[in-house]
Amino acid sequence: MNDRPELFRGNRILLGCIYWAFVLYVFVPLILMVLMGFKDSRFIGFPIRSWTLDWYVGVFANTEVLSTFGYSIAIAVLSTLISVFVGTWIAVLLESRKFTGRPVIFGLTVLPALVPGIISAIAFRIYARWLGIEPGMGAIIWSHAVHNVPFVVLVVMARLSTLPKSQMEAARDLGADPLVAFVRITLPYLVPAILGASIFCLLLSFDDFVRSFFLGGYEPTLPVLIFAMLRSGMSPEINAIATVALIMTAGIGIWAERFTRRMKKDT
Amino acid sequence: MTDSATAKQDRPALGSAGDAPTFWGRLVGWGPYRLLMQLATASPRRQFLILMIFPVLWVLTQHLGPMLYMIRVSLTDAYPVAPGVEQSFTLEHYAKFFTNSIFWQPFFRTLTFAATFTFCTLIITYPVAYFLARHVSRRNQMRFLLLLLIPFWVGEIVRTYAIMILLGNTGAVNLALQTLGLVDRPIPFMYTSFSMGMGIVYLTALYMLLPLYSALEKLPQSMNEAAADLGAGAWTRFRRISLPLTIEGISSGCTLVFLISTGFYATPVLLGGPSTTVFAETIAGFFHVAGDEWPTGAAFATIMFMAALVITFAFQKLMNALRKGEAK
Numbered sequence: 001m002n003d004r005p006e007l008f009r010g011n012r013i014l015l016g017c018i019y020w021a022f023v024l025y026v027f028v029p030l031i032l033m034v035l036m037g038f039k040d041s042r043f044i045g046f047p048i049r050s051w052t053l054d055w056y057v058g059v060f061a062n063t064e065v066l067s068t069f070g071y072s073i074a075i076a077v078l079s080t081l082i083s084v085f086v087g088t089w090i091a092v093l094l095e096s097r098k099f100t101g102r103p104v105i106f107g108l109t110v111l112p113a114l115v116p117g118i119i120s121a122i123a124f125r126i127y128a129r130w131l132g133i134e135p136g137m138g139a140i141i142w143s144h145a146v147h148n149v150p151f152v153v154l155v156v157m158a159r160l161s162t163l164p165k166s167q168m169e170a171a172r173d174l175g176a177d178p179l180v181a182f183v184r185i186t187l188p189y190l191v192p193a194i195l196g197a198s199i200f201c202l203l204l205s206f207d208d209f210v211r212s213f214f215l216g217g218y219e220p221t222l223p224v225l226i227f228a229m230l231r232s233g234m235s236p237e238i239n240a241i242a243t244v245a246l247i248m249t250a251g252i253g254i255w256a257e258r259f260t261r262r263m264k265k266d267t
Numbered sequence: 268m269t270d271s272a273t274a275k276q277d278r279p280a281l282g283s284a285g286d287a288p289t290f291w292g293r294l295v296g297w298g299p300y301r302l303l304m305q306l307a308t309a310s311p312r313r314q315f316l317i318l319m320i321f322p323v324l325w326v327l328t329q330h331l332g333p334m335l336y337m338i339r340v341s342l343t344d345a346y347p348v349a350p351g352v353e354q355s356f357t358l359e360h361y362a363k364f365f366t367n368s369i370f371w372q373p374f375f376r377t378l379t380f381a382a383t384f385t386f387c388t389l390i391i392t393y394p395v396a397y398f399l400a401r402h403v404s405r406r407n408q409m410r411f412l413l414l415l416l417i418p419f420w421v422g423e424i425v426r427t428y429a430i431m432i433l434l435g436n437t438g439a440v441n442l443a444l445q446t447l448g449l450v451d452r453p454i455p456f457m458y459t460s461f462s463m464g465m466g467i468v469y470l471t472a473l474y475m476l477l478p479l480y481s482a483l484e485k486l487p488q489s490m491n492e493a494a495a496d497l498g499a500g501a502w503t504r505f506r507r508i509s510l511p512l513t514i515e516g517i518s519s520g521c522t523l524v525f526l527i528s529t530g531f532y533a534t535p536v537l538l539g540g541p542s543t544t545v546f547a548e549t550i551a552g553f554f555h556v557a558g559d560e561w562p563t564g565a566a567f568a569t570i571m572f573m574a575a576l577v578i579t580f581a582f583q584k585l586m587n588a589l590r591k592g593e594a595k
Contacts, residue, residue, distance in 0.1 A: 016398060018394040025469075027418060029426070029430055117530030117547075119572045123568065127333035203420055223424040226425065226428065227424050231536075250418075
């Protein structure tokens with residue numbers, strides 16, 4: 001923040017306009033997409049003259065769509081559990097002390113996050129076949145879990161680096177062995193980070209297309225279903241499905257942001 | 268922070284005599300558990316090794332394994348191996364790439380597109396990050412940032428679809444242009460490199476914005492004020508102060524966005540046309556068929572991965588050199 005705002009007023013107004021234009025740029029397409037889902041016509045396009053809820057009714061009377069939602073959520077939850085477990089463990093190792101090979105382990109840890117989407121999907125596809133994992137739910141969960149580990153590691157490491165050393169020492173002095181000290185001191189301290197990372201993984205997995213597409217079996221996840229529907233043309237049903245997915249992801253995101261910030265304030 | 272955390276531990280000490288033992292106290296005192304822990308923590312070295320085994324195995328088999336195995340498959344003549352047939356190694360799949368323009372054209376197009384879109388993202392988000400970090404009060408910064416985060420929690424496919432609706436022939440942009448009387452017929456935005464760029468910038472903007480924001484936030488305001496007092500105009504201040512001092516943010520943002528945008532598959536399929544086929548689509552083509560083309564697909568994916576690595580590495584080197592040059 002400027003101590004002397006008078007100095008930079010001109011810039012401030014101009015940059016403010018750019019910021020709000022950017023806000024419009026990121027929101028308007030989504031708002032238009034949501035509006036289109038209420039249009040009383042099969043034809044996707046403007047202007048919208050009359051409104052209806054029929055598309056929503058139609059989509060959610062369809063058990064196939066509902067089961068796709070359930071399938072995507074199940075994949076997100078299971079892959080997140082694996083990512084959080086593995087990611088926390090790796091973070092604890094990396095933050096424990098300096099050791100030879102630490103940069104190498106760290107580099108390998110963040111690798112899946114840096115590999116471009118299509119290449120990662122292909123690599124997982126080939127590897128899954130070698131491991132004997134059939135395309136389907138297990139394969140998707142596995143690929144999402146591996147892909148999301150780096151994000152957990154980064155978030156948990158950041159939190160671990162602020163853990164006061166004195167607490168661990170006090171616990172050890174009082175007779176706790178390393179495992180108990182970890183469960184009683186470190187883990188509670190990490191809860192905000194772990195929750196934040198979990199939500200992030202849930203969203204990444206729920207939104208992921210490319211891995212789900214190449215590792216999926218016959219049952220589509222939500223993004224794969226929307227993609228398949230889009231390939232055969234735009235339709236208001238897609239808008240209805242996409243809008244519900246949008247509300248879910250954005251809602252969880254906002255909630256998590258507020259929640260983790262409140263938790264961080266408390267500790 | 269420390270106060271409240273210590274307060275939480277005002278409970279009976281672990282394993283202390285006299286108090287009723289807690290669950291943890293009992294666990295620590297339980298024979299088999301104690302034996303196990305003694306074995307595991309006999310020396311700091313052993314304790315560390317036990318902590319290390321699982322993560323090391325995981326990153327080697329799960330993170331590195333798929334990439335190495337992909338490279339291995341790219342060098343074999345057929346995959347999967349038919350029973351009874353000897354598998355042999357070959358470079359023919361790599362040769363295929365260089366001898367056919369159907370393959371290397373999309374490859375260079377992808378790299379050009381990714382570089383262009385990365386640059387566009389940088390130009391678009393820099394002023395936004397600058398505004399957030401320099402002209403918004405601390406209290407509001409998180410709020411303003413959160414506002415931008417909301418759309419980015421929405422998935423890739425949903426946001427791509429939103430762009431399709433925006434840019435279509437009967438889309439919002441064309442409707443607005445026609446209502447204003449600027450054009451008679453709708454402009455065909457869709458299925459061009461423009462619509463693809465629009466989609467990719469839309470998808471990646473946040474990955475540029477966040478590194479830029481954190482770099483700009485660290486910039487001391489006093490430097491700008493000093494420069495302004497000495498008569499430097501807005502442009503000079505930007506070029507001589509903000510830009511050199513945020514090179515690190517620019518470099519990590521660009522690297523991220525470049526890597527992400529080379530990897531998009533669904534967005535080019537949905538927003539692009541026949542003249543904008545990207546390498547991701549070429550690679551994917553080999554995997555839609557049963558399996559005998561997999562080595563070729565693996566080879567192409569390897570080529571793309573190596574190219575992306577080399578380019579980002581060179582880019583980071585360049586940025587580092589720039590930064591050192593400025594520091595002199």
